[in-house]
Amino acid sequence: MSLSRKMVSIGEAAEFLGVAAQTLRRWEREGRLMPHERTPGGRRRYDLARLRPEGFRGPEAPRPTIAYARVSSHDPKEDLERQKQVLERYCARQRWTFEVISDLGSGMNYHKKGLKKLLDAVLDGKVGRLVITHKDRLLRFGAELVFAICEAKGVEVVILCQGEDTTFEEDLAKDVLEIITVFSARLYGARSRKSQKLLEGVRAAVEAAQC
Structure with a gap:
């Protein structure tokens, strides 16, 4: 023609x-x-x-969904696989084009490889939707900041379970122990008697809370 x-x-x-x-x-x-x-x-x-002049913006292709899964490094890797399967089944039922990004590490660690990949994609405008099972699977503290970035970038956030995770108390206790370990090492030195005594007391409290 x-x-x-x-x-x-x-x-x-x-x-x-x-x-x-x-x-x-x-x-x-x-x-x-x-x-x-x-x-x-x-x-x-x-x-x-x-009909296709320079600068004409036709309909944009839908941005893909990213499902993010994380478990603590203390947890069995099978727990991470189960979490990924939950996310995969949900996204597949919605007929979304999606990718699963996962991390094995503490909710206090802001430098996890998967989390950095997720944030880079969001900031680059390459994500249309973020799906997680629980808010704390993203980060222990700071998830609201990530949600605010998502809102600014037009990324929908879907949290499958609004209640606390079944491992919430156990994970929180381990994260608290990690925080105290870092700060006691800075205050007293990693090998000091004060630091070791403080950590022993915290570990005992954590174990008692898990009983």
């Missing part, structure tokens, strides 16, 4: 672009693509040679 100054109806233009005529009417209302001429009777006419 020649594209040199060939004026066509809205139906032919829609067929050429692979969209519905209703879509062209909506693009006209939004100022994205205007008819190039109108007949005396008011009918739209489009110039095929100008």
Whole structure:
């Protein structure tokens, strides 16, 4: 088909672009693509040679979904696989195009490989939706900041379970122990008697809380 100054109806233009005529009417209302001429009777006419002018923004391809899974490094790896399966089944039922990113590490660690990959994709505008099983699977502290970044980037956040994770108390106790380990090492030195005594007391409290 020649594209040199060939004026066509809205139906032919829609067929050429692979969209519905209703879509062209909506693009006209939004100022994205205007008819190039109108007949005396008011009918739209489009110039095929100008249907894809520079700067014309057609419908954007939907951004993919990322499902993020994490368990503590203390947990069996089988727990991580079960969490990934839950996310995969949910996304598949929704018929979403998705990728699963996973981490094996503490919720206090902000430098995990999977988390950095997720944040880079969100900041680059390559994510349309984030799916997690529980809020604390993302981060122990700071998840709200990630959610705010997602909102600013137009990323929908789906949390499958709003209640606490079944391992919440155990994971929190281990995270608290990790925090105290770091700060006691800074205050007293990793091998000091004060540091070791403090950590022994915290470990005892953690074990008692898990009984």
